[in-house]
Amino acid sequence: MSESTEQQALFQWAEIYTNRFPELSLLHAIPNGGQRHISTAVRLKKEGVKAGVPDIFFPVSRWTFHGLYIEMKDRKSGTTSDTQKDWIKKLSNEGYAVHICHGWEAARDTILWYLNK
Numbered sequence: 085m086s087e088s089t090e091q092q093a094l095f096q097w098a099e100i101y102t103n104r105f106p107e108l109s110l111l112h113a114i115p116n117g118g119q120r121h122i123s124t125a126v127r128l129k130k131e132g133v134k135a136g137v138p139d140i141f142f143p144v145s146r147w148t149f150h151g152l153y154i155e156m157k158d159r160k161s162g163t164t165s166d167t168q169k170d171w172i173k174k175l176s177n178e179g180y181a182v183h184i185c186h187g188w189e190a191a192r193d194t195i196l197w198y199l200n201k
Contacts, residue, residue, distance in 0.1 A: 085187075087158045091139060093188040094156070098195075105199055107144045114141055136167030138175070138182060140191070146201035149181040154194060159187040 085093070091113065098108045116133045138153035145151060153175055155168055164172070164184055172182045181198060185191035 085158065087156055087162060090158060090188040091156045094191045097192055110144055111142050114139060136165065136171040138171065142195060146198055150179045152198045153180055153182045154191050155184045156191060157184060157186045162186055
């Protein structure tokens with residue numbers, strides 16, 4: 085499955101389990117990747133979209149963390165860019181949990197782990 089398909093599966097799971105974990109209603113994607121028309125890319129950059137920001141944010145505090153960021157990758161070939169690594173380091177230093185998840189099940193398991201902190 086592509087990274088997009090994996091992410092869609094994660095949000096389908098989250099929608100189903102929102103009754104059990106109401107916090108899941110806060111889970112959201114950060115649309116900073118993908119191919120775009122140049123005019124759209126320029127407009128989004130002016131609006132504050134930045135390369136390397138993780139794909140998903142869960143703005144729920146647990147234990148010592150302010151929230152959870154997830155960088156979604158496909159199961160086979162997903163690699164993390166230097167820009168993404170830099171964001172992950174900076175966000176971790178600011179008190180956020182940040183995980184790289186290969187596949188929607190890994191992201192689901194990370195969210196469940198986080199909710200049980």
